[in-house]
Amino acid sequence: QVQLVQSGAEVRKPGASVKVSCKASGYTFSNYGINWVRQAPGQGPEWLGWISAYNGNANYAQKFQGRVTMTTDTSTTTAYMELKSLRSDDTAVYYCAKHLVAFAGTLVSDFWGQGTLVTVSS
């Protein structure tokens, strides 16, 4: 069965960086893209961008351009999301989510990771 297992909770100080991992199993990793979404307390979800696991190309939401980097490692079927220059309003649960359709047929996600809480506090 499809599983996306994310790394554990992180605490960072303002200005630092965080890198979240997402280990995929149960499907052909290199055929699908991965969305990254976050949800801050009391707010709706927010999309950070997506990365293609078949060619490594990433597309970032303009709001996060320059601060976010998404990568994949097909040898370990793991996706990564790094966010830099953290601020207190980056405190949120961060999710990876597999695309429903292979080769970016559409960008909707079917399976999601369990989420990683990132807390930014001085």
Added chain:
Amino acid sequence: EIVLTQSPDTLSLSPGERATLSCRASQGVAGSYLAWYQRKVGQAPRLLIYDASSRATGIPDRFSGSGSATDFTLTISRLEPEDFAVYYCQQYGSLPLTFGGGTKVEIK
């Protein structure tokens, strides 16, 4: 970017009742690329509906989606105890992908 507004914020209903959730877009959603997710506390979101009206694998047929352009609806025909949760709509027809603020379906 497309802003999605969900209504109502909270829906108080009893098991067995019908739930109707609305999602309105600030501009037309290309291709009717609109999804609905269910979210329970401590769990990952669960895809219910995609392409406005297609049920995801394993989703019971009491869940149905409809609509196009700027107005979309999720209907739960008869609420089961496990359906009380928060529901989000998401558009994926244009970048950036965006989500609504959610509708909480609570037990009356």
